[in-house]
Amino acid sequence: MSGTTAVEGYPYPLTPDFADVQDAFRLASSVDADLRGEQAPFRAFMGRPSFIGRQTATGSGFSVGSQALSMGAIDWDNTGGLTAGSSIWNQPLAQQPSWWMFGMTLFVSIISGTPVVGDMNLGQINVSTSDPVTGLPSSSKFFQRNDETNTAGEWINMFAMAPIYQGSVVATLILNGTTPKAVQSGSRLWGMYLGPVT
Amino acid sequence: MVTTGYSDTFGRTVANGLGSASSGQAYSLLGTATQFSVAPNTASIAIASTGDKVGYVDMQTQNLDITGQVAFSSIPITNLATVGFVGKLTSTSNYYSGTMMVAPGGAVSLRFSKVVAGGLSTISTTAVAGLTYVAGTFYNLRYQIYWSRPLQTNVMSLKVWAVGATEPGGWMATATDAAFTDYTAGTQVGIYGRDESSVSGTIITRHRSVLARSYNLPMPAVADPMCYDPGVAFPKQTALESLADAADVAMATIDPLTSLAGLFPRVRISNTALSYNTALSPNLTYNATEFNIATDTNLGYDNTSLYLPVGIWLVTFEILLAEAASDFLYVIPFGGPSIGTPAIKMRSNPSQANDQGAGGSGHVSALTFSTDPTTPLQYGVSIIANNGATTYTIRYMALSAIKVSDYFV
Numbered sequence: 001m002s003g004t005t006a007v008e009g010y011p012y013p014l015t016p017d018f019a020d021v022q023d024a025f026r027l028a029s030s031v032d033a034d035l036r037g038e039q040a041p042f043r044a045f046m047g048r049p050s051f052i053g054r055q056t057a058t059g060s061g062f063s064v065g066s067q068a069l070s071m072g073a074i075d076w077d078n079t080g081g082l083t084a085g086s087s088i089w090n091q092p093l094a095q096q097p098s099w100w101m102f103g104m105t106l107f108v109s110i111i112s113g114t115p116v117v118g119d120m121n122l123g124q125i126n127v128s129t130s131d132p133v134t135g136l137p138s139s140s141k142f143f144q145r146n147d148e149t150n151t152a153g154e155w156i157n158m159f160a161m162a163p164i165y166q167g168s169v170v171a172t173l174i175l176n177g178t179t180p181k182a183v184q185s186g187s188r189l190w191g192m193y194l195g196p197v198t
Numbered sequence: 199m200v201t202t203g204y205s206d207t208f209g210r211t212v213a214n215g216l217g218s219a220s221s222g223q224a225y226s227l228l229g230t231a232t233q234f235s236v237a238p239n240t241a242s243i244a245i246a247s248t249g250d251k252v253g254y255v256d257m258q259t260q261n262l263d264i265t266g267q268v269a270f271s272s273i274p275i276t277n278l279a280t281v282g283f284v285g286k287l288t289s290t291s292n293y294y295s296g297t298m299m300v301a302p303g304g305a306v307s308l309r310f311s312k313v314v315a316g317g318l319s320t321i322s323t324t325a326v327a328g329l330t331y332v333a334g335t336f337y338n339l340r341y342q343i344y345w346s347r348p349l350q351t352n353v354m355s356l357k358v359w360a361v362g363a364t365e366p367g368g369w370m371a372t373a374t375d376a377a378f379t380d381y382t383a384g385t386q387v388g389i390y391g392r393d394e395s396s397v398s399g400t401i402i403t404r405h406r407s408v409l410a411r412s413y414n415l416p417m418p419a420v421a422d423p424m425c426y427d428p429g430v431a432f433p434k435q436t437a438l439e440s441l442a443d444a445a446d447v448a449m450a451t452i453d454p455l456t457s458l459a460g461l462f463p464r465v466r467i468s469n470t471a472l473s474y475n476t477a478l479s480p481n482l483t484y485n486a487t488e489f490n491i492a493t494d495t496n497l498g499y500d501n502t503s504l505y506l507p508v509g510i511w512l513v514t515f516e517i518l519l520a521e522a523a524s525d526f527l528y529v530i531p532f533g534g535p536s537i538g539t540p541a542i543k544m545r546s547n548p549s550q551a552n553d554q555g556a557g558g559s560g561h562v563s564a565l566t567f568s569t570d571p572t573t574p575l576q577y578g579v580s581i582i583a584n585n586g587a588t589t590y591t592i593r594y595m596a597l598s599a600i601k602v603s604d605y606f607v
Contacts, residue, residue: 003439005446012442013435023438031445038449045462048603050510052565076510076567078603105541105564155541157562190565192512192602 008034050192051077051089061111061180066124069106069171069183079193081168089169089191097132097165097197102190104171106156108146109184119148119177123156125189129167148177163197204257204264204387204410212236216253216389223255225388228290241405245279245391250295250313251403252284254388257410260286260380261344262387266408267336267361272401273304278394280309281403283341286352288384291316294375295390296341296356299323304330308356308371312378324371326358336361336406342369345383346571351376352383353571367490368463372507374571465490465504466598474590480580481532482595503533503578506568510603514563515579520591529560533577569605 002014010030013023053071060067068087081090091100106123123146128139144158156173171189175181206219214232216225227234229251233244243251262285270279282297292314299307306329310321338361343354355369378384387410391403467484474482481502504513515531530541542560568575579597581590 003442005442007450008446010442010446012439014439015435023435027438027442027445031449034449046604048510050565050603052567076565076605103563103565105562107541157542157564159563188564192510192565 047078048193049079049092049095050190051079051082052188052190053077053082053089055183055185055187058109058111058185059182061182063119063175063177063180066172066174067183069104069173069187069189071189075188087170089189091164091167093166095165095193097163099161099163099194099197100191101194102127102142102160102162102169103188104156104158104190105188106158106171106173107184107187108154108156108173109182111180111182113179115148115179115181116177117148119179120175121146121148121154121156121181122174122176123158124172124174125158125160126170126172127160127162127164127167128169129162129164132165148179161194165197203259204255204408206241206405206408208236208239208241208406208408210236211238216241219255221255221257223257225253225255226386228252228254239406241389243389243391243403243405244401245281245393245403246401247393249392250318251391252287252290252293252388254284254287254293254386256386258385260383260385262286262410263340263342263344264387264408264410265338265340266389267406268298268339269334269336269404269406270300270331270401271404272333273300273331274302274393274401276302279401279403280390280392280394281405282339282356282390283408284386284388284390285341285343286378286383287386287388288378288382292378293384293386294343294352294354294378296339296343296354297390297392298337298339298356298358300331304332306331306358308358310354310356310371310373310375312375314377321354321375322371322373324356326370329358336404338363338365340365345380346374349374349571350379351571352378368507372572462600463491463507463509464598464600466596467501467504468594468596469592470594472592472595474581474592480582482579482581482592482597484595484597488596488598503576504597504599505574505576506566506599506601507574508568508571508605509601510565510567510605511575511577511599512563512565512602513577513597513599514561515595515597516559516561517595518559518593520593529562530580530582531562531564531577532580533566533575565602567605 003012004010011026052075054073054075055070056072070087071082072085074082074084079092081092102125104123104125108121123144125142126139128137130137140162142160144156146154146156148154173183203221204219205221210217213235215227216234216236218224233251234253235242245251264283268281270281278299278301280297280299282295284293284295287293295311297309299309306326307323308326309323312319312321337358340357343352346353351374354373356371357366357369359366389405389408393401466488468486468488469484483501517529542562
C-alpha cells in the first residue's frame with residue numbers, strides 16, 4: 001500500500017506497486033468498518049424497544065383496595081417483555097441499565113350505583129429494578145390522583161420516567177370509596193426505551 | 199468498468215435519440231428514435247401516439263430514488279398525458295412507472311403504473327389538490343420505489359413541487375405492488391412519457407436535471423484482467439484506486455446526525471383563539487403547522503387530523519380552554535388501532551375542581567402504532583360536551599406526534 005485517499009484515508013495501491021489480493025481486502029475492510037460505524041445509530045433507532053399492552057375485559061368491581069391493569073391483548077411489543085393475560089412487563093434481561101418512559105391510560109368504570117364525589121381514584125405505576133452491582137431489588141411508585149367528581153367514572157393519564165435494570169412494571173388502580181368500580185376494558189400500559197444510563 | 203447509478207443533465211444536442219447520460223450509459227429506447235431528442239439542458243419526447251415512450255439505462259441497482267424536473271409542452275385536449283420515470287425495468291415489456299399526469303383543463307394527478315408481460319395497468323392514481331398545470335411549466339418530480347422485505351412487496355412513493363420551492367416533507371402518493379419481486383425486478387431506469395389519447399396530437403414531454411440517488415461506486419467489469427500485468431497499465435491498481443477515491447467521496451457526504459434527524463419523523467399542528475361549537479362538529483380543527491419533518495402527513499388535505507405512516511408513534515395533545523360556564527368536556531383522540539384510545543375529561547370552569555389541573559387545561563400522551571403502508575393512521579381529537587353550553591373558546595391547543603421506532607423490527 002502506498003497511497004491513501006484525502007478525506008477518509010482509504011488505502012489503495014499506486015500503479016508502481018505490485019498489488020496483491022490483500023490490497024482489495026484492506027480497502028474493503030476499511031470501507032466496511034466506516035459504513036458500520038455510520039449505520040450504527042440508524043440501526044439502533046430502527047429497533048428502539050417499545051410495547052403497548054391493553055386490557056380486554058373490565059375487571060370485577062371493588063370500592064377499597066387495588067386492581068392491576070391486566071393486558072389481555074398485546075397491541076405491540078418488540079421487547080419480548082409482555083405476556084398476554086399478565087399484568088406485568090419485564091425488561092429484557094440482557095439490557096444494560098436504561099432509562100425508560102412508561103405511560104398508562106386508565107379508564108375507571110362504574111360497576112354499580114352512583115359515584116360519590118370525593119371518592120379516591122389513584123393510578124399507580126410501580127417500577128421495580130435491581131442494583132446492577134449488588135443485585136438488590138428496589139421499586140419506585142409513581143401516582144396520579146383523580147378523585148371522583150360526579151361524571152360517572154374518571155379517566156387517568158399518567159407518565160413515569162425511570163432508570164431500570166432487570167426490572168419490571170405494573171400498573172394499578174387504587175380505590176378508597178363506597179362505589180364499586182374497576183379497571184375498564186381498553187385501558188393501556190405502554191413504554192418506550194429512551195437510552196442507556198450513563 | 200461497469201457504470202453504476204444514473205444521472206443526466208442533458209447538456210448535449212441529439213437529434214434522433216437521447217445519446218448517453220451524464221453518468222455514462224447509452225440510452226435504449228422504447229419508441230421510435232425520431233420521437234426523442236436532446237437540446238442543451240432538456241430532453242424531449244414527442245408522446246403524441248399510442249403507447250409508452252421510454253429512454254432507459256442500466257444503473258445496476260433495483261431500488262430507486264430519482265428526482266428530476268418535468269414538463270409538458272401543452273395541456274391535452276381530449277385525454278390524459280403523463281410524464282415521469284420508469285424503474286425496475288427488465289425489458290420493454292416489464293417495468294414500473296411513477297408519473298405526473300395532467301388532464302384536459304390542467305388538473306394534476308400522481309400515478310403509479312406497471313407493465314407486466316407487455317400489459318399496462320394502473321396501480322393507483324392520486325389527485326394533487328390545488329394544482330392546475332400551466333403549459334410549459336417545469337415541476338420537480340420525485341419517484342421512489344424499493345422492495346420491502348418485511349412487507350414482501352414494492353413500496354412506491356411520489357411527490358411533486360414547484361421548481362425553486364422547498365421540497366415538501368413526506369410523500370403525496372404511496373402504493374404497493376408485488377408484480378416484480380426482488381428476484382425478478384430489473385435494474386434499468388429512465389425517463390417516461392405517454393399520451394393516453396388515441397388521437398394524434400402534438401404534446402411533448404420534457405425532462406431536466408435527472409438524478410437517481412446513488413453513491414456511484416465504480417466496479418471492475420468481469421472482463422477486466424485482475425492480475426498484475428504492467429503491460430496492461432496496472433488495471434488492478436487503477437481499479438482499486440478509483441474505488442477508494444469514490445468510496446472516500448461517498449463517505450464524506452454522509453452526515454449521520456442530519457440523516458438521523460430525518461429518521462425521527464415528527465409533526466405538530468396547533469390552533470389559537472379557536473371559537474368552537476360542539477354542536478356543529480366534534481372534531482377539532484387546526485390552522486397552523488408548527489413543524490412537519492419527514493412525515494407523510496398531508497395537512498393540506500385535512501385540517502382535523504394527522505396521518506401517520508407505518509411505525510410506532512408517541513402522540514400528544516394539549517389544550518387550554520378559556521373560562522366558561524361550568525361543563526364537562528370529554529377530550530377524546532380518535533384513530534388508533536382499536537378501542538380505548540387515551541382520553542381526558544375536564545371542566546371548562548376554573549371555579550370547579552378540574553380533572554387535570556386548574557384553569558381548564560388538559561394533556562394526554564400515548565404510544566400508538568400504524569401498520570398499513572397504503573393507509574396512514576388518521577389521528578385527531580374530538581370534544582364532546584357533557585351538557586349545557588356548546589360553545590367554547592380554546593386559547594391554545596396542539597396535536598403532535600413523533601415516530602419512536604419502526605414497526606417491523
